[in-house]
Amino acid sequence: MSSNIYLPHLATITEIEPQTPDTTMLRVVLEDSTLAQSFTYRPGQFAQLSIFGIGECPISIASTPTRKGSLEFCVRAVGQVTNALHELDVGHKIGIRGPYGNSFPLAEIEGQNLLFIGGGIGLAPLRSLINYVLDNREHYGEVELVYGARSPRDLVFKGELNSWGEQEGVTAYLTVDQGDERWRGPVGFVPPFLREIAPSPQEKVAFICGPPIMIKLVMEALEEMEFPPDRIVITLERKMKCGVGKCGRCNIGSKYICRDGPVFTLEQLKVLPGGLE
Amino acid sequence: MKRTKKPDLAKWLNRVAQMYDLFGPSLDGVVQFKRVKSSEQLVFGYANSVVPPKNLFLPQTECLFAFRRERGSIILGPAEGLEKERVLFAIRPCDAHSLLLLDKVFNGDLEDTYYQEKRRRTILVGLACPSPPKRTCFCTSLGIDPLVAEGVDILLTDLGDGYLVEVTTGKGEELVGLSPELFDPSAEGEKPKGEKGKSLEEVVEKIGSLWEDEYWRELSRRCLGCGVCTYLCPTCRCFDLTDVGSTLGGKRFRCWDSCIFADFTHMASGVNPRPTGKERVRQRYFDKFSYFPEEYGALGCVGCGRCSQYCPVGIDIRTIINEIIARGTK
Numbered sequence: 001m002s003s004n005i006y007l008p009h010l011a012t013i014t015e016i017e018p019q020t021p022d023t024t025m026l027r028v029v030l031e032d033s034t035l036a037q038s039f040t041y042r043p044g045q046f047a048q049l050s051i052f053g054i055g056e057c058p059i060s061i062a063s064t065p066t067r068k069g070s071l072e073f074c075v076r077a078v079g080q081v082t083n084a085l086h087e088l089d090v091g092h093k094i095g096i097r098g099p100y101g102n103s104f105p106l107a108e109i110e111g112q113n114l115l116f117i118g119g120g121i122g123l124a125p126l127r128s129l130i131n132y133v134l135d136n137r138e139h140y141g142e143v144e145l146v147y148g149a150r151s152p153r154d155l156v157f158k159g160e161l162n163s164w165g166e167q168e169g170v171t172a173y174l175t176v177d178q179g180d181e182r183w184r185g186p187v188g189f190v191p192p193f194l195r196e197i198a199p200s201p202q203e204k205v206a207f208i209c210g211p212p213i214m215i216k217l218v219m220e221a222l223e224e225m226e227f228p229p230d231r232i233v234i235t236l237e238r239k240m241k242c243g244v245g246k247c248g249r250c251n252i253g254s255k256y257i258c259r260d261g262p263v264f265t266l267e268q269l270k271v272l273p274g275g276l277e
Numbered sequence: 278m279k280r281t282k283k284p285d286l287a288k289w290l291n292r293v294a295q296m297y298d299l300f301g302p303s304l305d306g307v308v309q310f311k312r313v314k315s316s317e318q319l320v321f322g323y324a325n326s327v328v329p330p331k332n333l334f335l336p337q338t339e340c341l342f343a344f345r346r347e348r349g350s351i352i353l354g355p356a357e358g359l360e361k362e363r364v365l366f367a368i369r370p371c372d373a374h375s376l377l378l379l380d381k382v383f384n385g386d387l388e389d390t391y392y393q394e395k396r397r398r399t400i401l402v403g404l405a406c407p408s409p410p411k412r413t414c415f416c417t418s419l420g421i422d423p424l425v426a427e428g429v430d431i432l433l434t435d436l437g438d439g440y441l442v443e444v445t446t447g448k449g450e451e452l453v454g455l456s457p458e459l460f461d462p463s464a465e466g467e468k469p470k471g472e473k474g475k476s477l478e479e480v481v482e483k484i485g486s487l488w489e490d491e492y493w494r495e496l497s498r499r500c501l502g503c504g505v506c507t508y509l510c511p512t513c514r515c516f517d518l519t520d521v522g523s524t525l526g527g528k529r530f531r532c533w534d535s536c537i538f539a540d541f542t543h544m545a546s547g548v549n550p551r552p553t554g555k556e557r558v559r560q561r562y563f564d565k566f567s568y569f570p571e572e573y574g575a576l577g578c579v580g581c582g583r584c585s586q587y588c589p590v591g592i593d594i595r596t597i598i599n600e601i602i603a604r605g606t607k
Contacts, residue, residue, distance in 0.1 A: 006531075249541050
């Protein structure tokens with residue numbers, strides 16, 4: 001069995017960066033050094049992470065392929081595997097299968113202005129593309145980020161949110177559903193916050209990732225702002241097991257989110273049965 | 278074309294069982310394909326097995342690999358392959374057709390080595406269907422001829438006192454060649470004529486218009502969600518991956534799963550994109566008659582009728598097909 005699609009590669013956790021009370025970022029390095037060098041992926045793809053004896057779960061790759069050597073995964077503790085991932089220490093081994101899925105449309109967005117809209121841990125896959133764009137700055141136009149979380153302590157990648165905002169040509173707008181005593185920024189959900197900011201659709205592509213209700217309302221808001229459906233890009237989440245379009249559970253219509261997605265344009269979702277549900 | 282007498286077929290199967298792992302219809306609670314040591318363990322005179330032979334290629338539970346923690350690292354053990362070549366005796370035309378459909382899924386761009394090895398190392402001996410067929414059979418409506426098994430290495434047709442033997446591949450020749458004296462090579466074509474109806478293209482054309490139809494809700498009110506239709510379906514192939522053991526050591530298994538089960542799409546976050554029976558039942562029929570044709574260019578049903586026969590509340594796929602044709606628009 002030379003290329004067994006179900007057999008994970010071993011990887012070592014080299015760094016753990018807690019992000020919020022329930023979310024942490026794991027940096028991992030593939031054990032096989034040849035593979036670690038040759039492992040390539042595109043922003044928007046995901047991997048299946050294994051803890052042997054617990055199971056597997058699909059997690060977006062939060063790092064950018066422009067920064068080689070390690071992979072980063074931002075994991076919220078919500079299920080069996082993700083809770084177990086939170087129990088691990090530096091030096092522990094996990095399994096990795098992937099990269100899986102299509103990716104964000106990299107070539108098609110060259111020269112465009114980019115609008116990223118994220119909610120909660122939904123920033124993780126967007127972060128891969130944001131850092132990719134910033135590492136290839138000359139190929140892309142203005143970058144805007146509209147990001148919200150339930151509370152200030154639920155914002156992920158806080159350090160990068162600050163440093164991105166300080167870069168020329170990058171504007172970061174942050175909001176929280178509920179503030180705390182130290183929060184001085186805007187309070188409110190992402191969709192109405194986005195309407196307030198009212199970004200221009202001129203030569204711009206919008207990228208959305210977040211909880212389903214946020215995605216739905218943001219898509220509606222962007223359409224009202226006259227973003228064309230082929231310039232609204234969404235990355236979706238479904239329960240997955242195989243990651244390669246065989247186990248049968250993550251489909252929307254005939255499209256498997258693991259294989260044909262997770263990235264779709266609104267134009268593509270509109271023609272899938274149940275694509276907007 | 279060759280002929281063989283029934284006692285000679287039994288002798289041949291005994292010879293086959295010495296050289297290969299022989300699987301055939303046998304009675305283990307219900308008729309299903311089991312490993313047999315001799316032809317005496319086989320049953321004849323049934324219309325079709327209750328359990329389709331897909332489990333020989335996609336077992337209900339299958340170990341993919343073993344793992345164990347050792348000195349701070351993890352050792353992944355290889356999967357167990359097949360010891361011997363296998364012979365699957367008496368696969369019916371509908372089930373033989375289902376394997377060609379499963380091939381499209383598991384032998385596609387990303388090959389599933391577990392399925393593929395089992396397919397590659399299994400010789401198929403088809404058995405044409407008796408007439409009249411089972412009450413729930415409708416393969417002819419799906420363009421399948423109950424007397425012709427596509428994709429088999431040998432096809433047998435029961436002629437009463439013996440079998441007509443059509444050898445279609447080199448592997449089939451080898452198998453017959455184990456005991457050539459048991460086969461009369463001079464038999465002339467006296468094969469009964471089969472029937473092949475029109476394929477249900479109309480269902481494929483119409484089902485898309487019924488996404489919002491109230492019919493799926495009505496159907497789901499009767500459905501108990503037991504999933505027997507999917508487990509006994511020769512083309513249903515959904516599976517789960519699950520670990521058994523502990524983080525110290527264990528095995529990763531693949532197990533059958535079902536789109537009819539509530540937790541099939543239920544994410545750890547609490548979100549379930551198919552929250553009620555309506556979405557789950559609709560998924561099953563859209564997969565058979567819309568998604569599978571769209572992706573693989575063939576209907577995802579072979580008309581074996583097992584789902585209709587064994588549904589505890591009498592949901593009949595033929596009724597559903599008729600409803601789709603009656604309600605849908607092109």
